[in-house]
Amino acid sequence: MEVGVLDVDLCGPSIPRMLGVSKQEVHQxxxxxxxxxxxxxxxxxxxxxxxxxxxxxxxxxxxxxALIGQFVSDVAWGExxxxxxxxxxxxxxxxxxxxxxxxxxxxxxxxxxTTPQAVSTGDVRRExxxxxxxxxxxxxxxxxxxxxxxxxxxxxxxxxSSGGGEELAKxxxxxxxxxxxxxxxxxESVEEGRDFLQAFPHSATYSSIRTIADTVLTSLEP
Amino acid sequence: MEVGVLDVDLCGPSIPRMLGVSKQEVHQxxxxxxxxxxxxxxxxxxxxxxxxxxxxxxxxxxxxxALIGQFVSDVAWGExxxxxxxxxxxxxxxxxxxxxxxxxxxxxxxxxxTTPQAVSTGDVRRExxxxxxxxxxxxxxxxxxxxxxxxxxxxxxxxxSSGGGEELAKxxxxxxxxxxxxxxxxxESVEEGRDFLQAFPHSATYSSIRTIADTVLTSLEP
Numbered sequence: 001m002e003v004g005v006l007d008v009d010l011c012g013p014s015i016p017r018m019l020g021v022s023k024q025e026v027h028q029x030x031x032x033x034x035x036x037x038x039x040x041x042x043x044x045x046x047x048x049x050x051x052x053x054x055x056x057x058x059x060x061x062x063x064x065x066a067l068i069g070q071f072v073s074d075v076a077w078g079e080x081x082x083x084x085x086x087x088x089x090x091x092x093x094x095x096x097x098x099x100x101x102x103x104x105x106x107x108x109x110x111x112x113x114t115t116p117q118a119v120s121t122g123d124v125r126r127e128x129x130x131x132x133x134x135x136x137x138x139x140x141x142x143x144x145x146x147x148x149x150x151x152x153x154x155x156x157x158x159x160x161s162s163g164g165g166e167e168l169a170k171x172x173x174x175x176x177x178x179x180x181x182x183x184x185x186x187x188e189s190v191e192e193g194r195d196f197l198q199a200f201p202h203s204a205t206y207s208s209i210r211t212i213a214d215t216v217l218t219s220l221e222p
Numbered sequence: 223m224e225v226g227v228l229d230v231d232l233c234g235p236s237i238p239r240m241l242g243v244s245k246q247e248v249h250q251x252x253x254x255x256x257x258x259x260x261x262x263x264x265x266x267x268x269x270x271x272x273x274x275x276x277x278x279x280x281x282x283x284x285x286x287x288a289l290i291g292q293f294v295s296d297v298a299w300g301e302x303x304x305x306x307x308x309x310x311x312x313x314x315x316x317x318x319x320x321x322x323x324x325x326x327x328x329x330x331x332x333x334x335x336t337t338p339q340a341v342s343t344g345d346v347r348r349e350x351x352x353x354x355x356x357x358x359x360x361x362x363x364x365x366x367x368x369x370x371x372x373x374x375x376x377x378x379x380x381x382x383s384s385g386g387g388e389e390l391a392k393x394x395x396x397x398x399x400x401x402x403x404x405x406x407x408x409x410e411s412v413e414e415g416r417d418f419l420q421a422f423p424h425s426a427t428y429s430s431i432r433t434i435a436d437t438v439l440t441s442l443e444p
Contacts, residue, residue: 010314011311011312011313011314011345011348012311012312012344012345012348014341014344014345017340017341017344018341053344053347054347054348054350054351055348055351056313056348056349056351056352056355057313057314057348058313058314058317058318058352058355058356059314060283060284060287060314060315060318061282061283061284061286061314061315062282062283062284064283064314065282088311088312089233089234089310090233090234090310091233091278091279091280092232092233092279092280092281092282092283092286093282093283093315095280096280096282117409117412117413118239118413119236119239119240119412119413122234122236122239122275123233123234123236125275125276126233126234126276126277126278126279127278128276129276129277129278130278130280133278133280134280148370148379148381150372150374150375150377150379151379152372152375152377152379153372153374153375153377155372155374155375157370157372157373157374157406158406159370159404159405159406159409160406160409161409161410161413182381183381184379184380184381184382187339187381187382187383188383190339190341191339191340191341191383
């Protein structure tokens with residue numbers, strides 16, 4: 001399966017670091033920018049276009065919208081089965097720009113990620129309203145930062161309340177895709193750009209992520 | 223001391239819930255919108271203007287900029303000693319709009335909040351670049367979500383790496399204001415709009431927050 005990943009969090013592009021390719025640059029070919037290959041993923045992010053990773057993207061909406069349009073249309077994605085778009089939180093320029101850029105393609109839907117507490121589910125409720133307004137199907141809701149299992153005593157603590165994601169799914173008639181616990185090993189892997197799924201295939205966190213991914217994949221129309 | 227709080231996170235306004243006043247509405251007077259009073263704070267947030275808290279703010283940059291301008295100039299703040307502006311992460315429309323709105327006032331500076339891991343300090347490095355470009359003084363850096371003390375065994379775990387905030391401060395020549403641990407009691411208070419500082423005055427988290435607040439206050443010019 002050919003998968004593209006498009007990071008449209010222009011002010012906080014984190015995917016390149018998480019995948020261990022933050023030092024890469026993108027090049028131009030006749031068909032446009034050539035995305036960076038990581039294993040079998042093709043990745044595009046604004047961080048590949050910055051000379052210095054500390055450069056601030058002090059851009060207003062219209063400029064952001066233009067760049068995201070280019071990311072969709074002027075990148076040599078090749079033949080993709082799936083394009084995964086990682087957006088910042090919210091319901092604003094980036095989200096509208098992605099939908100506009102993808103107008104001529106079939107959008108399968110949105111996976112919404114929340115943390116358990118109400119300050120976060122409140123934001124995601126507004127994102128659900130956004131999806132309804134713009135006709136984007138909701139593939140499901142993921143709860144991130146669910147419970148923390150202490151590595152010293154194995155007791156679980158709900159640092160950020162609990163159950164908010166599942167409750168939100170019920171309330172809004174969305175599918176609940178599952179939860180990802182707070183796991184220091186996952187944070188460490190993300191931090192160092194190491195492949196968590198390869199390093200810890202027997203962890204509970206692996207199995208949560210795997211289940212969520214499988215559920216999303218089987219829910220996509222062929 | 224008269225303090226105003228302006229929440230300009232238009233897509234994720236969380237301050238009203240954290241202060242337990244999410245159900246309030248703002249009214250108009252001759253001098254503009256009357257902010258909501260919580261104890262001795264005057265608070266303004268977009269969530270007071272929404273009929274339904276689930277309403278999505280599907281606004282592009284220019285509309286956001288206009289509203290934030292109104293929040294600064296058309297709110298009957300009265301005589302304030304300090305106006306605290308809570309922005310979303312990033313370096314975009316909201317940040318530019320606040321600075322523009324405050325052009326005629328003296329801006330004391332920015333308090334930057336990061337979590338310990340590099341994906342977050344990277345974002346804050348870009349915010350530092352933004353402050354330098356726009357001439358905003360950096361009052362200091364706070365590290366949030368630092369270490370978690372297990373309530374069952376009292377052992378501390380650095381869930382999201384450790385020391386990133388202090389290191390960032392050193393690297394960028396900024397003042398390090400301190401860290402706030404992951405504390406389930408703090409999350410719970412925020413969730414329920416209860417006053418954490420009143421409820422848990424003897425906790426380590428209270429003392430961290432207090433130290434940070436005191437340091438910021440004493441660094442402000444009279």
